[in-house]
Amino acid sequence: MGEPMEMNDLLALAEKAREEIDVPWDDVRQARVHRRALEAFREEEAAGDTELVREDEPEVPEEVVPTVPLRGWPRWIWAAAAAMLLVGFGWASFRASRSAPAVASIVGFSDGSRSMLYGEAEVQVLKDENATVRVRQHQGRVRYEIEPRPSRTFSVLVQGVKVTVLGTVFDVYVHDGRVEVKVTRGRVRVERGEQVVILTAGDRVEMAAGIEGEEPAAEADVPPTPVASASTPPPRAPALPAVEAPKAPEQGAGGGAPDAATLLARADAARASGSLDEAARLLRRLVATHPRDPRVTLALFSLGRVERRRGHHQAAAQAFEQCGAGLRGDAMAEAAASWIAAGQPSKARAAAQRYVTTYPEGVHAAQMRALADGN
Amino acid sequence: MTAALRALPRPDEPDDATLVAAVRAGDDAAFSALYRRHARAVAGRVYRLLGHDAALDDIVQETFVHGLRSLARLEEPAALRGWLLTIAVRRTHRHLAKCYRSRELSDALRDVQPRVGDARARDEVHALYEALAKLPPKLRVPWVLHRIEGQTLPEVAEVCEVSLTSVKRFIKQADERLRRIHG
Known part of the structure; x- marks a missing residue:
């Protein structure tokens, strides 16, 4: 037997399995099992032996992180919060018991956001002001529930990784030299060195931890702009691959980092000249460095087209998906077409269904309805 | 409909x-x-x-x-x-x-074998599941839940009804065995 497979290769293989396995669960099968299940359910109900306690019933539901009501917090938490305010948000660490991974303590912030610490988790509030909230997480698992507030930047620094909140609920877990970020709702931006990735609801990223204190700097590169509201949640879509570090310094017209307009113009020029790799790189950089710019949707749509021309249909579909319901649904329809080209019909049907639901009278409605119906 | x-x-x-x-x-x-x-x-x-x-x-x-x-x-x-x-x-x-x-x-x-949409990934994913079949379920299930399903370690521990320490150990053992099988 040769050398063991590299760990990164194994993780990539698991990712591939997650992305590519096509569950054979069509409408016919769903209906067949439904009939069987309903018959069995009726029979067992008729037999009268309800409320059986079975060994595979969970004690608590899957949502591992229970919601802790604001009312009823222990008094000491309020006292701790007050003490933090008095000392100007200096060092304050919160340790929990080393037993079960339950919520052990809660740290509240002045804007109504809060963080729930599990097990051995430990955080330090570096700053809690109107415009900026900054937290350093030293260890353990913490769930952050952040109040949407466009004028405020909320970031978590954790062992060389910076997580910037764009209005969301997410978990950060530090363990065994790795940092894991999982988004439940909304979006976050995760940075390590020059690598940047935007996570949306349902996404998870795990990476090797860096050095504490060497997180990417400055909120200045994340201009505060509106976040998704509860009535228009951002679309769930796989995150784009991490952005590669630029090969050479790129500057905008004023000598600083290029703005969104500059990047978009350069990407258009690259695309027009046939430099598709360069166009894709520039568009990804725009999305990563200006996530709240109003041109992001257009950049993602362009990225989808570039990836399609490169023959990367899955990446194209992911880019179109991230456009959400923008561009009058064209992106949703393009996503469905790209999923078909990528050989993933179930995802294509899902995208088509979203289109039909959102734009029942849209220009692509007939085509999407047929695709959603499996024709 | x-x-x-x-x-x-x-x-x-x-x-x-x-x-x-x-x-x-x-x-x-x-x-x-x-x-x-x-x-x-x-x-x-x-x-x-x-x-x-x-x-x-x-x-x-x-x-x-x-x-x-x-x-x-x-x-x-x-x-x-x-x-x-x-x-x-x-x-x-x-x-x-x-x-x-x-x-x-x-x-x-x-x-x-599992149905795989992308033909280019089919052999690799099939090989992964052949390797998984050689693992005892106490290693296989936590590994799939964490590495493929994307559940966090505390979530896996809860679903599998074992401690967080045990889950970490099981996933690490599964990692090592899968890497050796694929080596």
Whole structure:
């Protein structure tokens, strides 16, 4: 037997399995099992032996992180919060018991956001002001529930990784030299060195931890702009691959980092000249460095087209998906077409269904309805 | 309208908590509505754990029948999907353990492999599931839940009913064995 497979290769293989396995669960099968299940359910109900306690019933539901009501917090938490305010948000660490991974303590912030610490988790509030909230997480698992507030930047620094909140609920877990970020709702931006990735609801990223204190700097590169509201949640879509570090310094017209307009113009020029790799790189950089710019949707749509021309249909579909319901649904329809080209019909049907639901009278409605119906 | 379209929650549909209350009151239509809403998610998780679909129908059926009959133990009706997924994972675990003990699984996998959409990834994913079939379920299930399903370690620990330390150890052991098999 040769050398063991590299760990990164194994993780990539698991990712591939997650992305590519096509569950054979069509409408016919769903209906067949439904009939069987309903018959069995009726029979067992008729037999009268309800409320059986079975060994595979969970004690608590899957949502591992229970919601802790604001009312009823222990008094000491309020006292701790007050003490933090008095000392100007200096060092304050919160340790929990080393037993079960339950919520052990809660740290509240002045804007109504809060963080729930599990097990051995430990955080330090570096700053809690109107415009900026900054937290350093030293260890353990913490769930952050952040109040949407466009004028405020909320970031978590954790062992060389910076997580910037764009209005969301997410978990950060530090363990065994790795940092894991999982988004439940909304979006976050995760940075390590020059690598940047935007996570949306349902996404998870795990990476090797860096050095504490060497997180990417400055909120200045994340201009505060509106976040998704509860009535228009951002679309769930796989995150784009991490952005590669630029090969050479790129500057905008004023000598600083290029703005969104500059990047978009350069990407258009690259695309027009046939430099598709360069166009894709520039568009990804725009999305990563200006996530709240109003041109992001257009950049993602362009990225989808570039990836399609490169023959990367899955990446194209992911880019179109991230456009959400923008561009009058064209992106949703393009996503469905790209999923078909990528050989993933179930995802294509899902995208088509979203289109039909959102734009029942849209220009692509007939085509999407047929695709959603499996024709 | 297809079942796939019906499965999508619509604004005019009652939420899970309402339907759970109706099932508790003996409403078959509520049972069907919950099934249509959650069956695909349950089937997906079971299929990726099994790597084949020989027992998929049975496990999905059992999950709904027994999960919805035991609703009295569900404290938060809105968290129904998690409840069902946990039951499905535990049933799948038991199924895998039984097959592993009787060595049915490796025989079955000679002919049955997970369906893979992208032809370029097919051989690699099939090889992964062949390797997974050589692991005992106590290593395999946590590994798939964490590495493929994307659950956090505390979530895996809870679903598998073991400590966080044990989950870390099991996943590490699975990592090492899979890397050796693929080496």
